[in-house]
Amino acid sequence: MPNVLVFAESRGTDIRKVGLEAVTAARALADAVGGEVHALVGGPPGIAGKAAALGQYGADAVFVCENAAFAHYARETIAATIAERAKSYRAVVLPFSATGRDLGPRLAAKLDAPIAADIVSLSASGDTITVKHPGYANKVIVTLAVTGPLAVLSLRPSAFTPKEAPRTPRTESITASAATERVAVKEVLEGARGKLDLGEAPVIVSGGRGLRAPENFKLVEDLAAAFGNAAVGATRAVTDEGWRPVSDQIGQTGRQVSPQLYVAVGISGAIQHLAGMRTAKTIVAINKDPEAPIFKVADYGVVGDVFEVVPALTDAVREAKKGH
Amino acid sequence: MKIAVCIKRTPDSESRFKIGGNGSAIDETGLKFDMDDFAGYAIEVALQLNEKQGPGESVVFAVGPDSVQETLRKAMSMGVDRAVHLKVDGPVFDGVAVSKALAAELKSGGFDLILFGKYAFDTSASIVGTATAELLGLPCVTAASKLEIASGRGTARREIEGAGEIVEFPLPAVVTIDEGIARPRYPSLKGIMAAKKKPLETKPAQLGPVRVQVKAMELPPERPAGKIVGQGAAAVPELVRLLQNEAKVL
Numbered sequence: 001m002p003n004v005l006v007f008a009e010s011r012g013t014d015i016r017k018v019g020l021e022a023v024t025a026a027r028a029l030a031d032a033v034g035g036e037v038h039a040l041v042g043g044p045p046g047i048a049g050k051a052a053a054l055g056q057y058g059a060d061a062v063f064v065c066e067n068a069a070f071a072h073y074a075r076e077t078i079a080a081t082i083a084e085r086a087k088s089y090r091a092v093v094l095p096f097s098a099t100g101r102d103l104g105p106r107l108a109a110k111l112d113a114p115i116a117a118d119i120v121s122l123s124a125s126g127d128t129i130t131v132k133h134p135g136y137a138n139k140v141i142v143t144l145a146v147t148g149p150l151a152v153l154s155l156r157p158s159a160f161t162p163k164e165a166p167r168t169p170r171t172e173s174i175t176a177s178a179a180t181e182r183v184a185v186k187e188v189l190e191g192a193r194g195k196l197d198l199g200e201a202p203v204i205v206s207g208g209r210g211l212r213a214p215e216n217f218k219l220v221e222d223l224a225a226a227f228g229n230a231a232v233g234a235t236r237a238v239t240d241e242g243w244r245p246v247s248d249q250i251g252q253t254g255r256q257v258s259p260q261l262y263v264a265v266g267i268s269g270a271i272q273h274l275a276g277m278r279t280a281k282t283i284v285a286i287n288k289d290p291e292a293p294i295f296k297v298a299d300y301g302v303v304g305d306v307f308e309v310v311p312a313l314t315d316a317v318r319e320a321k322k323g324h
Numbered sequence: 325m326k327i328a329v330c331i332k333r334t335p336d337s338e339s340r341f342k343i344g345g346n347g348s349a350i351d352e353t354g355l356k357f358d359m360d361d362f363a364g365y366a367i368e369v370a371l372q373l374n375e376k377q378g379p380g381e382s383v384v385f386a387v388g389p390d391s392v393q394e395t396l397r398k399a400m401s402m403g404v405d406r407a408v409h410l411k412v413d414g415p416v417f418d419g420v421a422v423s424k425a426l427a428a429e430l431k432s433g434g435f436d437l438i439l440f441g442k443y444a445f446d447t448s449a450s451i452v453g454t455a456t457a458e459l460l461g462l463p464c465v466t467a468a469s470k471l472e473i474a475s476g477r478g479t480a481r482r483e484i485e486g487a488g489e490i491v492e493f494p495l496p497a498v499v500t501i502d503e504g505i506a507r508p509r510y511p512s513l514k515g516i517m518a519a520k521k522k523p524l525e526t527k528p529a530q531l532g533p534v535r536v537q538v539k540a541m542e543l544p545p546e547r548p549a550g551k552i553v554g555q556g557a558a559a560v561p562e563l564v565r566l567l568q569n570e571a572k573v574l
Contacts, residue, residue, distance in 0.1 A: 073484075079458075098485045099484075101450045102464075102466045109423060109456075112420070113420070115419060115455075116536060117419070117451055135446055136350070136445065137448065140541050140544075142541050143539040143540040147536075182493055182494060183493040185489055188490075189487060190487050246483050261571070272337075278547065282567070282571040284567070296550075299551075302555070302559045308556055309556060309560065312557035316563075317574065
C-alpha cells in the first residue's frame with residue numbers, strides 16, 4: 001500500500017508544532033494516494049506518552065523510538081532509524097526545520113530518493129508528486145515535479161496548519177538503528193532557554209536599527225511579553241552589530257518566518273529583511289520615516305517615534321489581553 | 325590540507341526577477357550572475373585554513389553550464405589552486421543528482437575537508453552538501469558559523485533554532501558554511517593574472533536520473549497595499565482595534 005512515513009519532530013519529550021504540521025500534510029498526501037500515515041517519533045524516555053496525540057492529527061500508526069541519545073539531534077542515528085524503515089513507503093515527510101534541513105538530504109541520499117525541500121504545498125497524481133517551493137529568497141515560486149516510487153518531502157514551517165483528523169493509532173515501540181555518531185555535540189549554547197522559537201511563535205516582534213542601541217530592545221521584549229505568545233526577532237543590521245544573537249536574525253540569510261502577526265519596530269524594510277517575513281499573515285510596521293519600504297508590505301503602519309509608540313502599544317496590548 | 329570547495333553560480337540576490345522560458349524559468353536578461361554568497365564564504369574559509377596551516381591544496385568544483393567557468397576562474401583568482409567544471413546544459417533542481425555528480429568526482433580526490441555553502445540562493449534547498457557527504461560516507465556538519473581544524477579534527481559552531489551548538493568531528497569531513505564566518509577577499513590583479521594559467525578541467529557531470537524537474541515558475545502575489553493607521557502614539561487605539569476586529573490576531 002502506498003503509505004506515507006512522517007517524522008514527527010520533537011524537542012525534549014514534546015512533539016513540536018512543525019511535527020504536527022508534518023503529520024497533517026502527510027495525512028492529506030496519504031488520502032490522495034489511498035494509504036496510511038505512519039508517524040515516527042524519536043525522543044528521550046517519556047516521548048512514548050505523546051504518541052496518541054499524533055493520532056489526533058491523523059496518524060494511523062506511530063513508531064516510537066525512546067532513546068537517551070535523542071535528547072539532542074543525533075543526526076546519524078535518527079537518519080539510519082528512519083531510512084531503515086522508509087524503503088517501501090510512497091513518501092517520507094518531515095519539517096524543514098533546523099533538524100529537517102540536515103536530516104532530509106541524508107535520508108534522500110541513503111534511500112536514493114529524490115527530495116523536494118522547503119515546500120509550501122503538495123499534491124500527488126500517479127508516480128508524480130507536485131510541490132511548490134519558494135526559491136530565489138522567496139522571490140520566485142517554483143513548481144517542481146518529483147517522480148519515482150519514493151520521495152522525501154520537507155515542509156516549510158507554518159506553511160501547513162495542524163488539522164485534527166482523530167483516530168486511535170496503533171503504536172509500536174522500535175529500537176534505534178545502529179549508527180556511529182561521528183559528529184559529537186560538545187555544548188549547546190542556549191540563546192533563549194524556555195522562550196518561544198521564531199519558527200513556532202504565532203506573534204513575532206522584531207527590532208531594527210531604529211532602536212539605536214542594544215539596551216533599547218527592552219521595548220521590543222516588553223511588547224512581546226505583553227502579547228504573551230510572541231518571540232523576538234531582529235534584522236541583519238542589528239545582529240551584525242552584535243546587539244542580538246545571530247540566531248535571532250530574520251531575513252534572506254537568516255530565519256524565514258510566517259507568523260500570524262509580525263510587528264516590525266524601527267525596521268526600514270530592506271529587501272534582505274522582507275525576504276524573511278513577507279509571508280506573515282498580518283504585518284504591523286512602526287517607523288518614523290513615512291517613506292520606509294516596510295510600509296509597502298505592512299497591513300497597518302504607524303508613522304512615529306518607536307520610543308513613544310511602542311510603550312503605548314505595549315500598554316494597550318496588555319489591556320486588550322486582560323479583557324480575554 | 326587538501327580542501328575541496330563546491331560552489332555555485334547564482335543571480336544577484338538583489339535582482340528584480342521576471343519569468344521567461346515559457347513560464348518555467350527566470351528571464352536571465354540583464355541579470356548579473358556571480359559566485360553564490362555562501363560559496364564565497366566557503367572559498368575564503370578554505371584559503372584561510374591553508375594559509376594558517378602551511379602547505380596545502382585547494383580545488384574548486386562546480387556543476388553548471390559553460391558560464392560557470394567564469395566563476396571558477398574567480399575562485400582561482402582569489403587563490404584556489406585549480407578547478408573542475410562538471411558540465412550540464414541548464415540549471416538542475418534535483419539536489420541528489422547534483423550530489424551524485426559531485427560525489428563521483430570527489431571520492432578519489434583524497435580531500436581532508438570538503439566545503440559547501442549552507443545553501444544556494446536560487447534553489448534555496450540546503451540539499452547538496454549533506455547529500456554529497458552521505459554518498460561519500462563522510463561525517464557532515466551543516467551551517468557552520470565558526471570552524472577550526474587541529475590535528476585531524478574539526479570543531480564547529482552551528483546556529484540552530486534559538487541556540488548555538490558546538491560540535492566536534494573527525495576528518496575527512498564535509499562542512500557547509502554559514503555567513504559571518506569570514507569575509508571573502510577580492511581577487512588581486514596578481515591573482516587575476518595567475519588564475520588565467522591555473523588548470524581548469526571540464527568534463528560531463530554524471531547526474532544519473534533527474535527526478536526533480538521544474539514545471540513552472542511564477543512571481544509571488546504582491547501583498548495588497550496596507551494603510552497608515554496614523555501618526556505617533558495617538559494611532560495606537562485604532563491599531564489595536566484593527567488587530568482585534570479586522571485582522572483578528574489579538
